[in-house]
Amino acid sequence: MTPRPTLRDVAARAGVSKSLVSLALRGDPGVGERTRERIQVIADELGYRSNVLARGLVQGRTHLLGVVISSLENPYHTEIVAGVEEAAEAHGLSVLLVHGSRDRGRLAQHLDTLTGLNVDGLVVISSWLEDEHLAAAARRTPLVMVGRSHAPVQGIDSVTNDDELGAALAVDHLVAAGRTRVAHVTGGRRPAALARRRGYEAAMSRHGLADVVRVVDRSPGGPALQDALDEAIHDGYDAVFARNDVAAFDVIDHALDRGLRVPADLAVVGYDDSALARRTRPRLTSVNQPRERMGARAVALLVERLGGRTDDQHEVLRPTLTVRAST
């Protein structure tokens, strides 16, 4: 482990002061072109790289963007990250990811690590963080939540999709295809789940199908998905709108286990249109959240905050429906 060269090393080698090196390397117009070049060459020779820690300490800016994600397993989340990364790069920001599974304490700690690092902005892709932790972080650093209906916390921006509309797209599509007994598989009390459920119920009502609304809650503690599905199948349901692609995958899997044909016997619609939708057989019809776009918008909101905006912004993007073989 050789110690890395510092500004002082470059200055000594070039026979100039530290400040001149600093100015030159950052392309300050006050430095002569020839001097700048000479210094740059020496810096390259030495393999000099500005110490992010030191620079961040004095500038108060680190050009780092922190992303907190609770699940690396759900492709929907990681696809948002891709959008964030692309947009961040365009703004000269480096993205640091921290992953905290569903452990609230750990997630909060990770949030601390990031704010402690003085990242310039924070993107949170997780519904598991508690409001107080989010609020505390947002007091120090611009923060935007992605995919979670905006928390009741001041000072936080959000980017979401219109979950009620998405649910309506799914139901309308199934009804248009002649399905009338549409069950909804959901889980959890989180805002997005609740909104999709509301959208489902409203759409069913609109189609005069309020009497067959059936909600299968797969939250821990509820009945096992299998049992609930068996019951729904027994009761003649011919379609399922699942809360997300992961749930839809499980529904299809179970239906096939029971010897049902998908979509002939049971049509299935997912939500997210993640990579998982292309991994089911048959391929999954799914409500498409514009994930890359959501990531990009999140970065844009952060940059606006850095530019001085102080009022909260909540962007709601329109989902679309991607129709595949499962319906």
Add this chain to the structure above:
Amino acid sequence: MTPRPTLRDVAARAGVSKSLVSLALRGDPGVGERTRERIQVIADELGYRSNVLARGLVQGRTHLLGVVISSLENPYHTEIVAGVEEAAEAHGLSVLLVHGSRDRGRLAQHLDTLTGLNVDGLVVISSWLEDEHLAAAARRTPLVMVGRSHAPVQGIDSVTNDDELGAALAVDHLVAAGRTRVAHVTGGRRPAALARRRGYEAAMSRHGLADVVRVVDRSPGGPALQDALDEAIHDGYDAVFARNDVAAFDVIDHALDRGLRVPADLAVVGYDDSALARRTRPRLTSVNQPRERMGARAVALLVERLGGRTDDQHEVLRPTLTVRAST
């Protein structure tokens, strides 16, 4: 954005010197218990948290572990991350993830970001980084590669699984089940792929099946997987050993498209035993790499380096075979 409180703020409020606060907060035994408590209370009130940047700058240690990953889509990679995170936490290290798809330049830049941050150690889960970049990073920071047969670079540790043995497990299993015409689907020139291929060929020879060795290379530029598979099927092959689960998934998908029964007509074995193996129908038999363990060992090697070890260490773990319905 209120500025965060500093050591000075806490000291002023407590009526003591900065140094005392620093000592007290880190639990230095030289500080009286009552004093320590009083200071701790005030720090908590103020919401004080040590600035990682400043601390890192002076200590030369950041208690940060950097992980470079090229794919967030392959569950095999993210499952290694889980192992790294768990072990890191046990050592009081926070894990920072950077993701660089398959863009060599971007990956190298990310590596720079991390070394620039003075992370204490680096875990690289990617076969895409060039040796010179790795070597440069390793000169500054302990670095361990996971899953890639050790690069020909000094100063880098590695944790891998025995790919040749894994391939042998797969072939032996298929042959024991009565399959004789086993094709191998591979791709890329990377060490792991080559080792699995060697293992496949050796095992086939050992079973006296050298004459039916058939390698399907799905590298870009090679023939499409579909065409190559169709040919193999036409030629009477009754089993496939795929380079990894992702490839196995595609093989099964295509076989089903062609109306083949898996495993009756075509048995399939994957490699990695990632979450994907539980997402195929039928469930995929796969060579299990001990991913959590590999992640944990990587952290252990890093910690040893920090403790002063200077010779390179290359750990090779034994894979096992997880048998499921696809064979």
Add this chain to the structure above:
DNA sequence: CTGAAAGCGCTTACAG
């Protein structure tokens, strides 16, 4: 048990 001082590697006014 406690305080004053130096220094980590940088940037930023401020003089020349």
Add this chain to the structure above:
DNA sequence: CTGAAAGCGCTTACAG
């Protein structure tokens, strides 16, 4: 166009 000085927020000897 260039250099000396202060300071970002911390830790670490070093005196008392």
